Amino acid sequence: MALAVEYDESSDPVDVAFFCPVAHPAKPDLKKLKPGQNGTKKLFSIYGDRLLRVRYRYDASRHVRLKTIEIIVDSIPWIPADENAPDNTLVALKIGPTEKLLQQKIKTAGGRWNGFKRRWEISLGKAKEFGLRDRIDPKTLPKRAGKKHA
Template sequence: MKSRLNLKPGQKGTKKLVEQYGKALLYVRYRYDESRGVRLKTVEIVVEEKPWQPTVRIRDDDIVAVIVNFSEKAMQNRLKSVGGKWDPEVKLWFVPYGPIRGTELEERIHKDYFKRGQEL
């Protein structure tokens, strides 16, 4: 079955369907079944809308901010050893994600500070 025509609401040929489905209408498609010799008109409608937040996939070369308390000297030294840099303005450590992936430091990543593939 081939789809030959995809119409958005408001285009010619969608008026009655816009009246029927309103803002829920996304597309009207005409599909052709050559083996049966028929044309099908289908609609794509929204049946549910919920809030959704996409997950951010972090790559090994991405720079992430890590929360480490001032008293945790061993953690600070560990971050330094893998190339981490302290930013005194935001009071966070910035480090490439790769060396901390799968460690307890991964759980300390600050979600609001993220730099895709940038230098420290």
């Protein structure tokens, strides 16, 4: 579903110089709020479930506060890259150096340390079985055939 957003430039002038990275510090003061928190309720009543985040940016040198929002404008079905990959596909896992118990579990399941990649390698099936899908390095998953996006 695509969302058309109307914007009236006359009602909300934007100072382009404010967004210049040279004139302002790399990390501006930020306040991040989730929908439903104080400071988001009016926007939540407008955007509903499409509202993901409200941010307040403060610029002390200009005495300006900007309110920005993150909204969902489109939603389409998506299939994860590992969905159609065979379970015996070798994948690399991002495991921290202090996670010794997890490293031992991977080693016991036939996984091994790849010093060049600095990742633990194990079969995709075992990674799924252990609930480690979120730790899979996406670069190690096979590329899906089909439509390429520009």
